[in-house]
Amino acid sequence: MIQRIRQFYRALTAHISEKDREFIDRSIPAAARGLFYQMHPADQYHALHVAKTALQLVDKSNLPIDRSMLLRCALLHDVGRVKGDLDIWGKVLTVLLTHYAPAFARRIARKDCASFWDKPGHALYVYYHHPEIGAAKLRAIGLAEEAAIVSRHHQAASSGDSAVLTILRQADEKN
Structure with missing residues (x-):
């Protein structure tokens, strides 16, 4: 729970400096920058900390380990979460519902967001499926190897996992 409180505080105070932007822009290809900057600033900040x-x-x-691949995967691991789909309060709601009412949360999760009342269900859908959503976006811009890693970053570890995936999971867990 302390980790979640720390994440919430970081989300509220998130700021990407010019130096951070230069690091990000050097670390990911131009085609991926749009995906990165479409994320909520709190998710950008989180991804930056995961990379570091x-x-x-x-x-x-x-x-x-291929450090360049690791950086790309770390910075892009949450591109399935676009600003507006799952912002700070949506994340709080999804974490609480998933923890305290998981069956209810899964039942109301929905891909489409036709109205204001669908937003909580859509936030849950994105929360559950952002690795696959992000992987599809990465494949669409030619980052198939990164997509394969990103799609699995919330799955249970297995003996065949690459070093990049293993480190990505550990870094994400710490942030």
Whole structure:
């Protein structure tokens, strides 16, 4: 629960500096920048911290890893969540409903958002499916390898997972 409170505070105070933007723009291809900047600023900030944490984890390990691939995956792992679909209060609602009423949350989750009253259901849908949504967007711009990793970042770990996916999960969990 402390981690969720920390995430909420970070979301409220999120700010991407010019230096951060330069780092982001150097780390992801031009075609992916639009996807990154379509995310809510809180999600951009989260992704930036996941990327920085991932680099720290790699530096502490002796894993042979493609750091450029890791950075791309870390920065783009939540591009399935676009600003307006799942903002700060939507995230709070989805976390609480998923924790306290998971069956109800799954039942009301819906892809389409035809009216204001559908927004909570749509936020839940995006919360549950953002890895697949993001992976489809990444494949559409030619980032198939990144898409394969992003699509699995919330799935349970398995023995066949790549080092990039393993580090991405660890970094995401810490942020």
